Amino acid sequence: MCRSALIPGWGHLYLGHRSKAVLFGLGFLVSGLLTVFSPSAATGLAGLITLGESPQTLDGFSVIPGDHSLHLLVDGLITLLFGLVCLTIYLVNLWQAFMLGRTKYHIQRIHGFLLVSLLPGFLLLVFFIILPFLLTLTVGFTDYRSPDHLPPRALVDWVGLQNFGKLISLDLWKQTLLSVGLWNIIWAVGVTGLSYFLGMGMSGLLANHPIPWPNFWKILFLLPYALPTFFSLLIMRSLFSGTGPINLGLGALGLPALPFLTDPLLARITIILVNVWLTTPFFLLLTSSARTTVGSELYEAAALDGAGSWTQFRRVTLPLVWETTLPVVLLSFFFQFNNLAGIYLLTEGNPSSVNLHYAGQTDILISWIYKLTLFQGQYNLAAVLTTVLACFLGTAGVLMRRRMTEL
Amino acid sequence: MSRTKRWPLIGLLILAGSGIVYPLFWIVLSAFRSGNALYSADFHLSELTLDHFYRLFTATEFPLWFLNTLELAGLHMVAGLILTALTAFSFSRLTFKGKGLTQSLVLILQIFPTFLSMLALFILLDRWNLLNSYFGLILVYLAGQLPFSTWMVKGYMDALPRSLDEAARIDGASDYQVFTRVILPLSTPVLGVVALADFTLPWFDFVFQSLLLHGDRKTLAVGVLEWLHSPSGQQFPLFAAACLLIALPVMLMFLIIQKFLNPVMMVERFKT
Numbered sequence: 001m002c003r004s005a006l007i008p009g010w011g012h013l014y015l016g017h018r019s020k021a022v023l024f025g026l027g028f029l030v031s032g033l034l035t036v037f038s039p040s041a042a043t044g045l046a047g048l049i050t051l052g053e054s055p056q057t058l059d060g061f062s063v064i065p066g067d068h069s070l071h072l073l074v075d076g077l078i079t080l081l082f083g084l085v086c087l088t089i090y091l092v093n094l095w096q097a098f099m100l101g102r103t104k105y106h107i108q109r110i111h112g113f114l115l116v117s118l119l120p121g122f123l124l125l126v127f128f129i130i131l132p133f134l135l136t137l138t139v140g141f142t143d144y145r146s147p148d149h150l151p152p153r154a155l156v157d158w159v160g161l162q163n164f165g166k167l168i169s170l171d172l173w174k175q176t177l178l179s180v181g182l183w184n185i186i187w188a189v190g191v192t193g194l195s196y197f198l199g200m201g202m203s204g205l206l207a208n209h210p211i212p213w214p215n216f217w218k219i220l221f222l223l224p225y226a227l228p229t230f231f232s233l234l235i236m237r238s239l240f241s242g243t244g245p246i247n248l249g250l251g252a253l254g255l256p257a258l259p260f261l262t263d264p265l266l267a268r269i270t271i272i273l274v275n276v277w278l279t280t281p282f283f284l285l286l287t288s289s290a291r292t293t294v295g296s297e298l299y300e301a302a303a304l305d306g307a308g309s310w311t312q313f314r315r316v317t318l319p320l321v322w323e324t325t326l327p328v329v330l331l332s333f334f335f336q337f338n339n340l341a342g343i344y345l346l347t348e349g350n351p352s353s354v355n356l357h358y359a360g361q362t363d364i365l366i367s368w369i370y371k372l373t374l375f376q377g378q379y380n381l382a383a384v385l386t387t388v389l390a391c392f393l394g395t396a397g398v399l400m401r402r403r404m405t406e407l
Numbered sequence: 408m409s410r411t412k413r414w415p416l417i418g419l420l421i422l423a424g425s426g427i428v429y430p431l432f433w434i435v436l437s438a439f440r441s442g443n444a445l446y447s448a449d450f451h452l453s454e455l456t457l458d459h460f461y462r463l464f465t466a467t468e469f470p471l472w473f474l475n476t477l478e479l480a481g482l483h484m485v486a487g488l489i490l491t492a493l494t495a496f497s498f499s500r501l502t503f504k505g506k507g508l509t510q511s512l513v514l515i516l517q518i519f520p521t522f523l524s525m526l527a528l529f530i531l532l533d534r535w536n537l538l539n540s541y542f543g544l545i546l547v548y549l550a551g552q553l554p555f556s557t558w559m560v561k562g563y564m565d566a567l568p569r570s571l572d573e574a575a576r577i578d579g580a581s582d583y584q585v586f587t588r589v590i591l592p593l594s595t596p597v598l599g600v601v602a603l604a605d606f607t608l609p610w611f612d613f614v615f616q617s618l619l620l621h622g623d624r625k626t627l628a629v630g631v632l633e634w635l636h637s638p639s640g641q642q643f644p645l646f647a648a649a650c651l652l653i654a655l656p657v658m659l660m661f662l663i664i665q666k667f668l669n670p671v672m673m674v675e676r677f678k679t
Contacts, residue, residue, distance in 0.1 A: 075534075113586070128547055128551075139526065210413075212417070220424050
């Protein structure tokens with residue numbers, strides 16, 4: 001163990017685990033070197049604390065470079081991450097050496113192929129999911145926003161919990177958060193629920209009744225699923241627009257034009273229905289294959305007990321299909337909950353409202369965050385909202401995982 | 408069932424069918440009719456024309472955007488297939504410490520869309536000088552797709568009988584050989600689904616493309632959104648024509664893959 005504490009891997013080598021020793025030694029060396037020699041290890045951690053002292057300044061026409069707060073923040077985080085990896089390797093190495101020395105502790109043989117096959121995925125996970133996540137979290141504690149705090153011309157500073165406080169104490173923000181959040185839930189439940197039961201009904205029609213050309217209908221009903229959603233949504237947007245073909249048709253019938261996408265309530269209904277149009281085919285496909293897993297003997301037994309077709313559906317089909325499909329329904333619910341395209345491409349979150357801060361009546365949380373980031377430059381508050389949303393999703397995800405292991 | 412009871416049912420089917428077909432019919436019509444009139448009620452056969460398609464290729468940057476998107480989609484598909492197959496194989500067939508925890512993490516990560524941290528990704532790619540490069544964008548896409556596709560492929564591989572790889576191992580096959588000779592050939596159906604998902608993603612996603620790409624790197628999603636936001640609104644028939652041309656390859660791919668699309672397979676992957 002003492003050997004391992006001095007040079008990671010030495011202990012393993014001493015006890016005859018050569019491949020493991022090389023792994024620990026190299027892993028420690030590489031991550032250690034990366035920590036010490038990362039782009040800004042010297043300023044990295046100091047920079048992470050101060051976020052820069054002097055902004056870029058102009059001297060006549062020449063630019064005198066100053067500290068770029070965001071670069072300091074990113075570099076600092078990366079250095080921290082490398083350091084953590086290095087420390088973890090060291091501690092695991094120490095622990096294993098300790099166990100090895102004490103008992104006849106058996107360690108697993110390391111597969112060379114395992115390393116090669118997991119490393120790319122692991123690196124992607126760390127640098128493109130976890131690091132962005134940490135960065136978002138930290139931005140929420142700074143004053144990074146336009147127009148006053150945009151690097152490199154100005155510095156960004158830590159402001160502690162000020163942004164979170166704003167969200168809770170300022171009425172305008174609080175009200176917007178509550179109203180957008182409520183609509184977000186209605187939207188996700190509405191779209192997922194409606195399309196599930198529509199898909200269920202359609203698969204029942206196709207499965208239980210002799211209709212002419214069943215395959216023709218099936219392909220027809222699956223069409224919206226095959227179309228790129230990006231384009232179907234844009235097509236729908238022009239269909240429902242103020243002077244679009246649907247209003248033209250209504251006019252031809254002598255009916256008044258309807259503000260499908262500009263009246264708050266009507267826009268919400270339209271946007272749900274359009275997304276139901278897009279999602280139903282998926283549930284049609286899902287429920288028709290789930291139906292095939294229900295054994296026919298169950299129906300025969302039910303028929304013997306005198307159950308009509310409605311009772312059979314309610315007591316046999318529905319519970320069994322529901323149980324089989326629940327995991328996918330839950331995933332689909334969360335997809336819908338964060339369906340930025342489904343909202344943004346259709347209405348851009350509009351119609352706008354004076355009661356909502358930078359948000360429209362059909363905005364869900366993620367589209368609100370998108371607009372705050374892209375058009376308003378309210379980066380720090382967008383980051384805070386993202387953190388709130390991520391906490392909600394994380395909790396829901398853990399609950400979902402637990403429910404699924406029970407099944 | 409009696410004939411009289413069939414008619415309401417068929418009526419219902421036709422109603423639902425027309426609800427689905429109408430928007431598609433309308434976009435086809437706009438693409439082929441002459442003139443720039445956005446919405447006109449009457450229509451004659453003589454109005455049919457290929458003008459918009461011609462203009463699409465000669466007067467706009469559509470061909471460039473199309474090729475860009477194709478390049479992006481192709482590269483992403485290849486990289487995604489390799490990465491997913493490798494990761495899923497290690498989860499399904501190899502043992503390592505912390506496997507259970509990683510699996511839970513992969514499952515939970517599926518409900519976090521990548522664009523949740525779009526701002527952070529922008530800052531990071533800017534720091535690494537990967538803005539406006541397909542390499543950076545593909546890395547972002549790969550990371551985002553990985554949890555979902557790994558989970559799906561892993562579920563499929565779990566269902567393949569273990570006796571197969573045990574037999575191969577008795578014959579002296581290494582991990583690598585079990586992977587390439589046994590598991591990979593048997594997993595082609597599910598990898599087809601992954602290929603479809605990875606190929607189509609760059610045709611739909613506008614969030615990252617509008618955030619990260621510009622100039623001659625522009626893709627279809629970015630270009631088309633810009634058309635629609637152009638004040639004239641004159642571009643609509645062009646948009647319709649573009650829609651048709653883009654929908655075709657994607658739908659073709661879908662038709663090829665669709666016999667492998669079995670949602671129950673996606674259900675099964677949760678039963679671990």
